[in-house]
Structure formats: structure tokens, C-alpha cells
Amino acid sequence: MKHVAILGAGVIGVACAHYLRRAGYEVTLIDKGRLGGACSHGNCGYVCPSHVLPHAGPGAVKMVLRTLFQRNSPLSVKPRLDWNLFDWMLRFARKCDHTSMIRAGQALHRLLGASRRLYDELLADFDADWQTQGLLFVFHTKQAFDHYHEVDALMRREFGVGATPYPTGELQQLEPALRAEVAGAYHYPCDAQLRPDRLLSEWKKRLLADGVTIRENVLFTGFARSASRLVAARTEQGDIPADAFVVATGAWTPLLADELRVRIPIQPGKGYSVTMPRSASTQGVDTPRSPNPIPRFPLIFEEHRVAVSPFADGYRIGSTMQFNGYDESTDPARVQLLLDSARLYLHDPCKGPIEETWWGWRPMVPDGVPVIGPAGPNLWLATGHGMLGLSLATGTGRLVAEMIAGVATHVDPTPYRVQRFTT
Template sequence: MSSNDDVVVIGGGVVGTACAYYLAKAGRRVTLLDRGRFGAACSHGNCGYVCPSHVLPLAAPGALWSTLKTMLRRNSPLKVRPGAVLSNLGWFLGFARKCNERDMLAAAVGIQALLNSSRALYDELLAAESIDCEWDTHGLLFVFHTKGAFDHYAEVDHLLRDKFHLPAERYDADGLLALEPALKPGAAAGGYLYKSDAQVRPDRLMTGWRAVLTRVGVTVRENCELTGFVREGSTAKAATTTQGDVPAADFVVATGAWTPLLNDHLGCRVPIVPGKGYSLTMPRPSVCPTYPMIFEEHRVAVSPFKSGYRIGSTMEFAGYDAVLNRARLGLLRDGAGVYLREPESEPVQEEWCGWRPMVYDGKPVIDRSPALSNVMIAAGHGMLGLSMAPGTGKLVTELLTGDKPHVDPTAYGLKRFG
């Protein structure tokens, strides 16, 4: 039988890792389970941004029309298979309903709370635990190819300054080239630098954080897939897994894009759909960017790590299709090639794709299961899992230990879905 201190965290990505870490630091005895290898899914191959700048959800005024226009373009960075729409029609209708200013601003308040919390917690975590993950606090550059897009972003910049206290430094074409000489002359009309943002190398973060988990007493069990719960009324007594039952007093489900497959066990419909992203990892080019950059019009991001270089992004709604679409990798290369003097190098060390857990309103779910009072759900962080992980882990710990939450959890509740 479990003691009152035992917690099982299901999911070995960055959010589950953060939950396990803060629970262990609060004195709980933690077992972390992962259906595959620890840290091998979306927490492995993303671009590594810790970005308080990303407060606005994808569902925004005009997003539906711009999305439709983008989808009609050949080689669009956004790809939606018709079957994915039909099988997730409620999700896409929910997204459409949220594409207005009121809902966008309301969602952004909840998003910002976790982003700001996590950005501060990363500074504390990496200093306290001496995790070597190539932490870089230079900032993040938003780069625009055309003058029209650059000028249009001034409206977003104004909104972020006024509503969310997020100033950026604006650079015209010449100033941007002086700031970042890795850009091609004439390739960019301008850019905005968010000094609030930072970057890690995700695989090194996960390797270092796992060592910390071991040091603070967390047991990690890989290839251990959750198949349900042993229930006693409205309480879970054990997690049923492919390695047997694992008893505990509390459970945290941090299973990312896989979470909807557990709906029957959780007693609710968690509105998450998988949005597949891609990346290429290689050595640093000889002319390597100083800053991580997002090429907004091409939806391509580059990450200059100290020990390597990554091109990533795009979005593909294709259900749980795990096939590596090489055409999508080509879009990454082509997009980076528009802007950079030396967009890639050889050899390519890894071609990767992974599923982001997308919720249509842009906010994660951090709430108790309506069917099992001692099961907490922490999933649906979209493209911001790395950016929101420490704040999520701390909040989950506070909710389970009864401490006062450091951010208001109301925004992340299941009740918002009706």
C-alpha cells in the first residue's frame, strides 16, 4: 500500500519532470512513469525557447481567415489533413469561436502568468541545481521578410507593451543586420528583439534534470505505459501499467498530446489535438546566428546552441501520424535559406518530429479529474511546454500540498470547456 506521501507522475516530458521535481522538493515521495524513454518526445527536439514574449494564443482576431489562406498556399507551413478536421470538429469549432479580441486577451492573462513564473523559476532552478543545458539569456529575435509584415507587427508590439508590459527593441533593416550579421543583406525588412526571452538546449536540460531527480529521490520507470487506474469510488488507489500496479496517494497525468486517449479513465474530455512539429539538428554553421530567431512569415525558427544548431517549427494537424514527412523538413531548410547567409551545415545529426498538445484556447489544463479526486491533469501546453514547465510543476505541487497557489489556477480549469 502507498503512504500519504507517495505521488505517481505519469509522463516523462518536461512538464512531468517539473511536477516530479517540485513535488520531491516539497517532501513527497515521487515515482515518474513514461510510456517510452524519459524526455524522448516533444521535450527532446523542440527549439528550446523560454519565451515570455509568447503571451498571445494562436486563436486571435483574423487568425481563422489567415489560417485558411495559409492552408491554400503551396508548401504552407501549416498543414491540416481533412480527416483531422472531421475527427476533431469540436476542437476546430472551439478554435473558431475563440478568434476574437476578448477571448484572446483573457487567454493571454493566463498564459502570461505561467510564462513569467517559469522564466523566473528557470533562473533559480539552473543556479541551484547546476544543470548544464546551455542556458542563454540574449533574448529572442522576431524577424520579418517584408516591410508590410514588419509594419503590421507594430500593432502587436503596441498591444504587448500596453497590456502585458512586454517591450521589445525595434530594429529596421540596417540596424537588424548590424545586430545579427548572420542574416543576408536585404533579406529582412526589420525585427523585434525580446530581451525577456531565453533559450536552453532541450535534450541537455532533460538529461541534467533527470540527474537532479535521481539526486532528490525520484524513481524513474521507463517503458511503463499507463492503462488505467485501480479505483475505489472517486479515488484512485494505483496506476495500472504495463509493468503492474503502482500505488500512490496522488497522481499527476502529464501525458501531453496522448492525454485524450485517457479520457475514459479521467472521466472528462480533455480538448487536446496533436500538432506535429519538425526539427533538424546539425553542427553550428561557420556563420552562425548569435540570437535565436523566429522568421514570422515562414513560421521557421532557428536555435544556435553552444554545442550545435537547430532549425524547427511548422505545424501539421494529421492526427497521431508518426511518419516523418520529408517535405516538411524541406520547408524548414527553404525558410531558413531565405534569411540566413549560411542556413545549414553538414552532417545533419537528427531529423525529428513530435506532437505538440494543442488546446484550442491556448491555455493548458491544470485541474483535478472530475471522476478521481486525487488525480491531477497537467497537459495541453501547446508549443509552450518548455516555457511553462517550472510554473506548472510548482502550481501542481501547491494544489496537491494545499499551499497557496503562486498563480491563480482558475484560468486552467476544466470548467471553461462546459
């Protein structure tokens, strides 16, 4: 039996461990913190085949330049002399054409669809608050709601992903938590949602039961090599020998460039979330007659780029994108932006105590397509999933296991290849 060591125990690394173990490999999962403790912990839990369009597309550069000078913009870039950020921005700008957008969208569409189906299989006996009622893209202004018809038409035509529009009157019946001033929404029935911390907790139990070795709080320091092959992962607690290695370190991947001997243009895009309990007025009630009902559906407030996830015991408000390097501070202004945005759309937002304020670094690549594939004779990368790590995890894990095993893959791996950034 071959032994595979995986660096990174976020949702991508965990998924790789799951499918490699199912394929018969001995697996060791290594993380410098705890399993699922970084970007996989506090996200909004969306599994969303609707998110096929990358951030890079026609008009994106103009939008970025415009929002940079808006105080309450969901996008924030810290001005600094940083060649890697400048290079990333140039690469991003080069991908902001229609052809590149559709090509990236097709790659995302295939992996998102596969991941959604695999989640249905995986979660049959997991307690992860799995909800499959779809997702609402909500618009505050009629102009934005009407304009989205063009996006909906493009997504139907290019990817076969369709949504049902709900103008404001019908929307109040579908989602009574929204204010009457909201102009409308598009409902994507293909999307689903879960509680990410519960998913990782359940998955950890499954991995341990299946015989996966999990090494938490173990700091990776480099690789031991023999000629061109890796023979061990070196850590502060000793070497971990293996036959193959998977690097699923997300936003930390660029910091390992010297050891990997490959440089992937990844920028850490900091996102925030706040998790809140149900207020006294909403405990146990979610009917249209409730005075201030909690949302029934996961919601995305499209103009403000803010997401809301209803959970059994509360809800989470998240998003924003902050490019400020590996800055570990919490920006209160970004947290307040989430709360202020939610108040524009919801009857009863943010009235209870905040249970958790969280931030995490998303591994952003310029073209929006994850990096999955071989980077050496016995080295594979699974990184660069941006804001879609949870949505793409199961498909990524299965694809990595198939590539290492040398069997037919369930999706064509070509669009995700490492070499698109190295040649």
C-alpha cells in the first residue's frame, strides 16, 4: 500500500485524504494548526454550482478601480510596494475578456457540478446542517435586478445553469425575512448549504475511523529529497516519510515556493464573517406570520457582495475581499460593513450578541480556476480555490485521488494544470 502525506488540513486537504483512503492508500494529514481551523471554519457554507463565473471578466477592471475609492466598497486593497500583488493584478487584468471568462467558467462548472453530486453521497450520514432548498441572489434596486437578466441568460446559454426570477411581491411570500424595499431576487435551486464547522468535525471522525493519521499542530519545514523525488516531509517534530505528497495549503502556498520549486500566483484575499444566534423574537419561528423571521434561504446581496447563511441555531453574515497581504489583524470597519449591509435587506439583522467574529485568507488566483495536478514526479498541488473551496472540495479530492492512482478521471484535469502558470 502506498503512503500519501497531505500538507494542509482544510476542507481541500480533508477531501483529498477521504478519497485517497477510499482508493486504498495509507494517508497522513498534516497541519500547522488544527483540522479545519483556518479558512474552512468560518465561511458561509455554500455549495453553489451557480457560482460558475470567475471574478475576472469584462468590466471587472473598471469595477475594481471604481470601488477602490469608495469607503464602503466590499473590495479593499492596501496600497503598498508589492511586486507579487502587482504581478497578480496584471495577470487578472489579462483574463478580463469574454473568452477567458467563459473558458474559466466551463472549468468551474464541471468541477462544481461534480462536487455537488459527491456532497449528496458524502452527507447522507453526516450531521452538517445540510440544506438543499437553493440560494437567492437578492437585489436592492430594480435597475440591478433587471440588469441581472442578461447574466441569467448568459449562464443558461453557456452552462445550462438557470434561475427563477422573483419580483418583490412574489419574493415576500418566498422569503419573508427580506424587507419590502428589496427589488427582487433570482432563485438557484441547484445550490445547497451546510455548516462548515460541523462538516469538518464529522469528516474528522470519519477519517479517524477509516484509519487516516491526522497530525495537528505540526509545523512543516521542508522536504527531504532523493534526486528529483520527495522522500519525506520535514517537520519540527521529525520527518514523515511517504511515497507521494499533496500540498493543499491554500493561501499559504506561495510561502512554500522554494520548497515546491514552483511559484503559483496566489494572493490571500481576506474575508470576514460574524455568527449570531437567533434573537428572542425568532426562536423556533420561521413562518410568514413571524414578526421578524430568520431567513429561510441562504442569501447573497448582490450589490453589496454580502452573504447570509441561516443555521438551525442562528445565522452567519459574511464576505468582503481585502487584499492586505498576510496581515493577521481584524479590521472593525470590514465587520461593520457586513452588519450595515445586512440591515438594508433584512427585517431583523444583528440584534443578538455576536457569537463569533472571524476572518480567513482565501487563496485567490488571477483566472479564478483552482490549481490541481502534478508539480513533480511524486508531488501534487490542490490549491487556489478562491472563494469556492468548500463548493469544490469533494470534486477536487476525488480528482487528486484519481490522478495519483493513474486511473480515468471523473473530469478533464487539463484546465486546472499547474503548468498554466509555470510555462
